[in-house]
Amino acid sequence: MDFALTDEQRMLEETLTRLVADQVSPEQRRAMLAAAPNRASALWRTFAELGLLHMSFSEDVGGLGGDGTDLMIIMQALGRGLVPEPYLAGLVLPGQLLAVTANSEQQTRWLAPLLEGEHQLALAWQEIGARYDAFTVSTQATQQGDQWQLNGKKHVVLNLEAAAGTLVSARLANGKLGLFIVPADAPGTSTHLYRTIDDQPAGDLTLDSVKLPLTNCLSEDVSDKLAEVLAVGRAALCAQAIGAMEEACDQTLAYLKERKQFGVPLSTFQALQHRMVDMHLHLEQSRSMAILAATSLALPASERDYKIAAAKAYCGESARFIAEQAIQLHGAMGMTEECYVANYAKHLVMFDHYLGDSDYHLETVSELLKVA
Amino acid sequence: MNLTFSPEEQAFCEQVRRFLADALPSDISQRVRLGRHLRADDYLRWQNILSEQGWLASNWPKEFGGPGWGPVQRHIFDEECAAAHAPTVVPFGVNMVAPVIMKFGSVEQQQHYLPRILSNQDWWCQGYSEPGAGSDLAGLNTRAVRDGDHYIVNGQKTWTTLGQHANMLFCLVRTDPDAKKQAGISFLLIDMQSPGITVRPIITLDGAHEVNEVFLDNVRVPVENRVGEEGQGWTCAKFLLTHERTGIAGLGHAKQALRHLKSLASRIQHRGKPLLELPSFRQRVVKAELELMALEVTNLRVIAAARDGGVPGAESSLLKVRGSELRQELSELTRRALGPAALPFFPDFLHGEGSLDDERAQSAAASAQYFNRRKLSIYGGANEIQKSIVAKTILNM
Structure with a gap:
């Protein structure tokens, strides 16, 4: 049992903390959001130079072999700064899925440039009729001679505009779930681009008789691998939410100490102190769950899914609680776009809508509940 | 980071388990399991067995006659004792006044009182x-x-x-x-x-x-x-309260209570199906399970910090608040699970020598325990006091 970070991990944490402090101030963040999301930012190039893009990939695909803790450190720092970079959606999720499905030729074409920061990708696993269920897929893939043909629609694909290619799950004629890489310029694709309410670039992807060469099929039975990578994503999201919860708590506490009413700081009122302590309790319990998730990635699938579902459900509810309290304790100021904590509140509430919300994951825990 | 015990710690766990299986008198564990009140003699018999094994004063250093365990071993010992339905050691001597005497007492006081605590004389x-x-x-x-x-x-x-x-x-x-x-x-x-x-x-x-x-x-x-x-009494008092609060999350008891609840709710029938399949009930059990998972890791974080040289501080207040809330929720769910069977009250059975048929005995204590567990958020500094401590010492409000 050990919760301490290794020396390398402490260095990683310090590097990221410094980087986020230097390059993602509220003003810098606004400028980053205003920039077109279709090409790599200066910060992304810095990530590449620092080796951060290689971190969570195994050594046999050219990565640095980082584990769940390393990913947690990175995501937590990105969450603290609300860093508007698609580290998870544009790198880790599609990249890890490539790493466990792609042959060496496909890796050379898609994974190697991803790790070098030469392009970004996206993962389109979600469909509008299926809510959070990654295995209810109506997009169809049929093989015709030496090519595949894809038809269907993918919903809320993060980082769609910037992606050089999108990994798309599709149902095969034999009923299995296949995985394909669809280049951004593939004829038959069309996109409807937008930002999410918490500022992430996303879009819907329509596939209308998209024809792909056989080499664009990454897997003809991807279910287990997809579950494995979504588990990584959920653990990473929990860590990111911890960072955002920390910052929301810190900003709220600072505000309570500084803002005066009735001639005294708000922090002297017991009703507000206890509310602030409740936020802190939710944060610390969620941190424990995020650690549980980060250290469960290598477990057998059902144990892994049980713990990660528990963590995601727990963090989802805590994140919403902290977001709502942060707004309440900032009073009317917390309702304004100008108040920086409002950005955290939006992210923390919407965190629950990525990769399955609390209800979705509570059901998983319920199904896997051990009785004896 | 990793959350698993070392091979040595796992071996220790086995050792404690074997000891409990051999040495814990079954009539005593049965009383604990059924939630009956323990008599003075029940406590003393068990504490004498622990004393003989050298494990009564689980938090004492070797120089005073304790086993010299670290925080991880103490944690394992507490969890295993709760899982085996062993009585909780009466804490006022061993866990409360003894650390005060060790820290603030004179050599004479230490030589007089500590051995008497170890041998259950006082x-x-x-x-x-x-x-x-x-x-x-x-x-x-x-x-x-x-x-x-x-x-x-x-x-x-x-x-x-x-x-x-x-x-x-x-x-x-x-x-x-x-x-x-x-x-x-x-x-x-x-x-x-x-x-x-x-x-x-x-x-x-x-x-x-x-x-x-x-x-x-x-x-x-x-x-x-x-x-x-x-x-200087207040210094002693505060020191003692910190010790009082460290074990107060009662995680071993919460784990045991959740195991019991799940087994109860899978046996009790509701419209021809186990109660645990009733969605509204199951949801609350699942949420209790989540809270317990989180508390367990939080507790391990505090234990690891103590092992690495930290002192129990305001984190114990966090554990106390959430731990007591969870145990109260579990006692609520256990009472609800029994349905009408939670209504009959048999005080003589609970604190006396009487007997009941097996089925009644199994459910006799649930409602009384529910009411008894209200104390958890009141004693050792009410939860509202704990929150004020956190506000002051962690958040500097």
Whole structure:
């Protein structure tokens, strides 16, 4: 049992903390959001130079072999700064899925440039009729001679505009779930681009008789691998939410100490102190769950899914609680776009809508509940 | 990071498990399992067995006769004891006054009292709360006036747990009424046989005799029974409270209670199916499971920090608040699970010698325990006090 970070991990944490402090101030963040999301930012190039893009990939695909803790450190720092970079959606999720499905030729074409920061990708696993269920897929893939043909629609694909290619799950004629890489310029694709309410670039992807060469099929039975990578994503999201919860708590506490009413700081009122302590309790319990998730990635699938579902459900509810309290304790100021904590509140509430919300994951825990 | 125990710690776990299987008398574990009140003799028999094994004083260093365990071993020991339905060791001697005597007591006090605690010769109880001093403990009024080599003590203590069995009382008294609240308090060790001491039972709403009032009427206490300097009692009191709160999350008990609840709810039928399949009930069980998972990791974080040289601090307040809330929720769900079977009340069975048929015996204690567990968010510093401690010491508000 050990919760301490290794020396390398402490260095990683310090590097990221410094980087986020230097390059993602509220003003810098606004400028980053205003920039077109279709090409790599200066910060992304810095990530590449620092080796951060290689971190969570195994050594046999050219990565640095980082584990769940390393990913947690990175995501937590990105969450603290609300860093508007698609580290998870544009790198880790599609990249890890490539790493466990792609042959060496496909890796050379898609994974190697991803790790070098030469392009970004996206993962389109979600469909509008299926809510959070990654295995209810109506997009169809049929093989015709030496090519595949894809038809269907993918919903809320993060980082769609910037992606050089999108990994798309599709149902095969034999009923299995296949995985394909669809280049951004593939004829038959069309996109409807937008930002999410918490500022992430996303879009819907329509596939209308998209024809792909056989080499664009990454897997003809991807279910287990997809579950494995979504588990990584959920653990990473929990860590990111911890960072955002920390910052929301810190900003709220600072505000309570500084803002005066009735001639005294708000922090002297017991009703507000206890509310602030409740936020802190939710944060610390969620941190424990995020650690549980980060250290469960290598477990057998059902144990892994049980713990990660528990963590995601727990963090989802805590994140919403902290977001709502942060707004309440900032009073009317917390309702304004100008108040920086409002950005955290939006992210923390919407965190629950990525990769399955609390209800979705509570059901998983319920199904896997051990009785004896 | 990793959350698993080392091979040595796992071996220790096995050792404790084997010991409990061999040494814990089955009539005692049966009483604990059914939630019946333990008699003085039940406590003493078990504590003598632990004493013989050298495991009674699980938090003592070797120099005072403890096993010299670290925080991880103590944690494993507590969890295994709860899982085996072993009685909780009466904490007032071993876990509460002993650390104070080790830290603030004289060599003579250490040599006299500590071996007597180890051998169960003394049964200690706690003289902290008063009718007018609960959460505001420092507002206590019990007076100790110096008279030569003695203090004359007058006042009233309350909520004195298991005081009916005790022969020694550690007691906060006011020695200087003119000093600032906390500064005028001293820490005395009082023989319960002293003339002028009266113990009266307080029966709690679950029908149990767990707590008492203790009246002190011109009780003469030798000055050498004071721990630390005169006026330093508050330092001792705070030190003791931190120790009191570390085990107070009661995670071993929460785990055991959740196991029991799940097994109960899968046996009890609701419209021809196990109650655990009723969605609204199952949802609450699932949420309790999540809270327990989070608390377990939080607890391990605190234990790891203690192992690596930290001291128990305000984190124990966090554990106390969430741990007590969880245990209360589990007692609520257990009571609800039984449905109408939670209504019959058999006080004689719970604290007496009587017997009930198996089915009634299994459910007899659930409602009484639910009411008893309300104490968890009140004692050891009410949860609202804990939150104020966190606000002050962690958040600097």
